[in-house]
Amino acid sequence: MDIPRIFNITESAHRIHNPITPDKLATLGAALRLESGAKILDLGSGSGEMLCTWARDYGITGIGVDMSQLFTEQAKLRAVELGVADKVKFIHGDAAGYVSDKKVDVAACVGATWIGGGVSGTIELLARSLRTGGIILIGEPYWRQLPPTEDVARGCLAHSISDFLILPKLLASFSNLGYDVVEMILADQDGWDRYEAAKWLTMRRWLEANPGDELVKEVRAQLTSEPERHATYTREYLGWGVFALMAR
Numbered sequence: 001m002d003i004p005r006i007f008n009i010t011e012s013a014h015r016i017h018n019p020i021t022p023d024k025l026a027t028l029g030a031a032l033r034l035e036s037g038a039k040i041l042d043l044g045s046g047s048g049e050m051l052c053t054w055a056r057d058y059g060i061t062g063i064g065v066d067m068s069q070l071f072t073e074q075a076k077l078r079a080v081e082l083g084v085a086d087k088v089k090f091i092h093g094d095a096a097g098y099v100s101d102k103k104v105d106v107a108a109c110v111g112a113t114w115i116g117g118g119v120s121g122t123i124e125l126l127a128r129s130l131r132t133g134g135i136i137l138i139g140e141p142y143w144r145q146l147p148p149t150e151d152v153a154r155g156c157l158a159h160s161i162s163d164f165l166i167l168p169k170l171l172a173s174f175s176n177l178g179y180d181v182v183e184m185i186l187a188d189q190d191g192w193d194r195y196e197a198a199k200w201l202t203m204r205r206w207l208e209a210n211p212g213d214e215l216v217k218e219v220r221a222q223l224t225s226e227p228e229r230h231a232t233y234t235r236e237y238l239g240w241g242v243f244a245l246m247a248r
């Protein structure tokens with residue numbers, strides 16, 4: 001079981017697999033006023049940077065579940081590197097339907113809401129692991145500017161304009177689900193560059209190291225087209241944020 005191999009190639013060098021930067025991730029951890037020993041569940045935990053750095057900086061404990069074998073291995077190594085291997089556990093597996101044995105203080109899905117079939121389904125899934133009064137964290141794109149055409153939405157790698165909302169409407173949608181938005185950290189264009197542009201050097205180096213691989217054509221095509229696509233579409237039109245929610 002794994003995610004499509006192309007992501008394991010293009011994001012192999014990423015510690016954070018979304019447009020949030022290390023400083024914003026730390027700001028989010030501080031903003032949540034986490035108590036030492038707080039329990040966090042992270043669905044789609046990637047390379048584990050959130051749980052590992054928050055374990056080091058704020059003393060949390062956590063479980064992360066991710067379908068990428070590579071990212072999960074990287075998360076375990078990162079935990080050892082930061083001296084928090086006794087505080088965090090990373091499970092390689094499908095997080096769809098994953099509910100923790102013990103209730104957690106924070107239940108997160110940061111940039112992987114397809115796991116629950118969309119934002120509302122993911123909130124429902126996370127709520128099943130959450131203690132009363134706990135916090136749900138959702139990382140999700142929104143339209144920074146509404147795309148004028150469906151072509152522009154597709155340029156942002158969305159299927160259609162209706163995939164995402166503008167920020168006020170996304171916040172309203174949380175409210176409509178019965179949640180207070182109690183904190184948020186928004187990515188900026190530099191953060192998008194860290195996420196997208198970091199793939200380009202990784203792809204270039206991978207092409208040099210793997211000339212006979214079956215994915216060479218696909219990676220070559222992406223490396224050629226991605227900088228212009230990113231600058232034209234994602235960087236201009238897409239926003240991204242992590243939203244902290246508490247049930248009313």
Ligand code: SAH
Pocket residue numbers: 003015016017018043044045046047048049065066067068071093094095096109110111112115
């Ligand atoms: N939250 C992490 C990773 C976000 S990228 C971070 O912020 O860095 C999305 C992640 O979801 C990837 O790591 C991918 O491997 C994982 N993923 C995709 N489908 C999944 C599934 N069904 N179950 C668990 N993880 C999944």
